[in-house]
Each structure stands twice: as C-alpha cells, then as structure tokens.
Amino acid sequence: MDELIIDGAKYETNFTRKYELLKSLKPPKLNKSEIRAFIPGQITDIPAVKGKVINAGKNIISLEAMKMINEIVLDYDIQISEIYVKAGDIVEKNQILIKYSIPKTKKKK
Secondary structure, three states: OOOEOOOEEEEEEEOOOHHHHHHHOOOOOOOOOOEEEOOOOEEEEEOOOOEEEEEOEEEEEEEEEEOEEEEEOOOOOEEEEEEOOOOEEEEOOOOEEEEEEOOOOOOOO
C-alpha cells in the first residue's frame, strides 16, 4: 500500500506498474524557443506579431479545443521570431505554432 496526499488529505492506494514506470522517467526538457500545441484544436486568435516583444503574463496565442479556449501565456518576456499558423487553422498536438527568443534586458544605470 502506498500513501497519496491531496490537499492535505491522506489516501491509501496501490499504484500500477505503469505508474511506477512513468514516475521513474525524467520529464521532457522544455524548449525555451518555441511554442507547440499541447492538444489538437483550432487557432482562434494570435495577438502576437512577428518582431514584437510580448511581456510576461500576456496572451500570445489562443487555441480552442473541446469547446474551451486556451490562452497560451508565458511567465517571462519573449520576442516573436516566427509565427507558423493563422487564426482559423486546425493544428495537431505538438505542432510548432510560434518560434521566439528571449530579449536581452537593458541594465539600469
């Protein structure tokens, strides 16, 4: 028996071999230069423009999937290098949507 804690509550459970195998795998390394579709869907909005800097917390691209609109937001500033899709496009999981770079920060004097 294993113990699982969710929101402070303890639960006893048996984990499957599949779970144990997945738990032992290393998570994939994040690529900090591109945004990929995390689920198949349709692009509904792209407020980002090639060459512009998008501030942390701002919507970069919106993807509708399963009747929900998912706004893709990052927690750091980026500069858009390339946009591979347009509003209305149907995309597959892991399809590259946008390539970006991290802008150099100016030092304050």
